Amino acid sequence: MKVRDIKAFRVTVTFLLALPMTALANDDLSINGFLSVGASKSDADAVYYEGIVDEISFEPDTVVGVQLSAPVTETVSFTTQLLASGNKDTYDLAADWAYADFSVGENTSIRAGRVKLPVFMASEYLEVGAAYPWVRPPEEVYSVVPVSAFSGVSARYTGNFGNFDFSIEPYYGSHTESIPQPTGVLSTSVKEFAGASLTLGNDVFTLRAGGLQGQLTIPEVGVDGEELSLFSVGARIDWENVLIMSEYASRDIPGIIPDSEGWYAMLGYRAGKFLPHVTVAQLDTDEVTPLAQKQKSTTVGVQYQLNHAALLKVEWKNIELQEGSAGLFSTLPSDDKVSIFSASIDLTF
Known part of the structure; x- marks a missing residue:
C-alpha cells in the first residue's frame, strides 16, 4: 500500500469511526459500519482480477464503509452507503449507493435513487466481508x-408461502462505469435495463433467481x-454445522463479446469458532477469442471468529486456465496453473 494511499485510508477510517458519535445526538439515525483489511499474492507473472499481483498487495481486498439510514416521514426514509475501496487505486470516500425508500402498504416498498443491483446472493x-466465508x-x-x-x-413485495418467506423485486434503470477487465479498462454503459429477482427461504434454506435485459454500449470493443x-x-443451505452455497450465472451479448457462464459450489462445516x-x-x-475467459478453480480456506464483531x-486458490485463455488475468501467464494466497480481517461496527 502506497504512503499516499495509507494516509487517505487513515483519514477515511477516522471519519467513519467518528460517525457513531454523531448518531448518539440523533436517535432517529441508524448507522452500521464495516472494515475489511485484506492481503493477497499470486505466483503468476500477470495481473489477476481486481489487481492481484505476484507480490503482497493490500489494495484489492481492503475496504471501509458505513451505512446510514434516517426517516424523513412516517412512510419515507433515506439510506446511503459511503465506501472507500483500495481496488479503485484510491481511498477517497464516495456514495456507493443512496436512495429514498417509500413504504406503500404493509408489504410493499419502492426505492428510487442509486440502488443495489439484486443479481446475486x-x-x-457485496462489500461487507464479514457477511460471507471467503476473502472475496x-x-x-x-x-x-x-x-x-x-x-x-426498484420495488419490493414481501410475503409468506407456507413455511417460507419470499420477496419479489422488479427494477428499472441505467448504469455507466469504467470497469477494469483483463484486456484493459472498458467504458461500459447499460441503458434502459429492466429485471427482477425472486427470493424464497427460511432459517435453513434460501433460493434466489433473477434476470435482466438492457442495451449495452462499450466503445472500446465496438459494442x-x-x-x-x-x-x-x-441456493444456500445453513443446517446445524453445515453450510452449502452455490450459484450460477449466464450472460448473453450479441456481437464481439462472447457469451459467458460461471458457477461455483461451496461446502463448509462449523467447528466451534472455525x-x-x-x-x-x-x-x-x-468461443475462443481475445476476450474469452475460461478457467476453473479450487479454493480451500478457513474462517475464524475472533469475537462477535x-x-x-x-485461503488458498488454485486456478487452471482452459484452452489457451487468459481467464481473468490481464495477459496470458507463462504457466496455466496459478496459485493465489489471500488473508483478511473483517470487522463490523
Whole structure:
C-alpha cells in the first residue's frame, strides 16, 4: 500500500469511526459500519482480477464503509452507503449507493435513487466481508456482471408461502462505469435495463433467481446498443454445522463479446469458532477469442471468529486456465496453473 494511499485510508477510517458519535445526538439515525483489511499474492507473472499481483498487495481486498439510514416521514426514509475501496487505486470516500425508500402498504416498498443491483446472493452486502466465508466471493460468477449498483427505481413485495418467506423485486434503470477487465479498462454503459429477482427461504434454506435485459454500449470493443441478457440462480443451505452455497450465472451479448457462464459450489462445516470450507468454480465462454475467459478453480480456506464483531480468514486458490485463455488475468501467464494466497480481517461496527 502506497504512503499516499495509507494516509487517505487513515483519514477515511477516522471519519467513519467518528460517525457513531454523531448518531448518539440523533436517535432517529441508524448507522452500521464495516472494515475489511485484506492481503493477497499470486505466483503468476500477470495481473489477476481486481489487481492481484505476484507480490503482497493490500489494495484489492481492503475496504471501509458505513451505512446510514434516517426517516424523513412516517412512510419515507433515506439510506446511503459511503465506501472507500483500495481496488479503485484510491481511498477517497464516495456514495456507493443512496436512495429514498417509500413504504406503500404493509408489504410493499419502492426505492428510487442509486440502488443495489439484486443479481446475486451477496448483492445486498457485496462489500461487507464479514457477511460471507471467503476473502472475496467467487469471481468466476461475480465477474459475469461486474456491476453492483444502478441509477433508477426498484420495488419490493414481501410475503409468506407456507413455511417460507419470499420477496419479489422488479427494477428499472441505467448504469455507466469504467470497469477494469483483463484486456484493459472498458467504458461500459447499460441503458434502459429492466429485471427482477425472486427470493424464497427460511432459517435453513434460501433460493434466489433473477434476470435482466438492457442495451449495452462499450466503445472500446465496438459494442453499440447491443441487447444484454443475464440470468442467475443461487441456493444456500445453513443446517446445524453445515453450510452449502452455490450459484450460477449466464450472460448473453450479441456481437464481439462472447457469451459467458460461471458457477461455483461451496461446502463448509462449523467447528466451534472455525469454519473450514472448500469451493470449486468454473468460468466459461462459448468461443475462443481475445476476450474469452475460461478457467476453473479450487479454493480451500478457513474462517475464524475472533469475537462477535471480527473474523479472520485465510485461503488458498488454485486456478487452471482452459484452452489457451487468459481467464481473468490481464495477459496470458507463462504457466496455466496459478496459485493465489489471500488473508483478511473483517470487522463490523
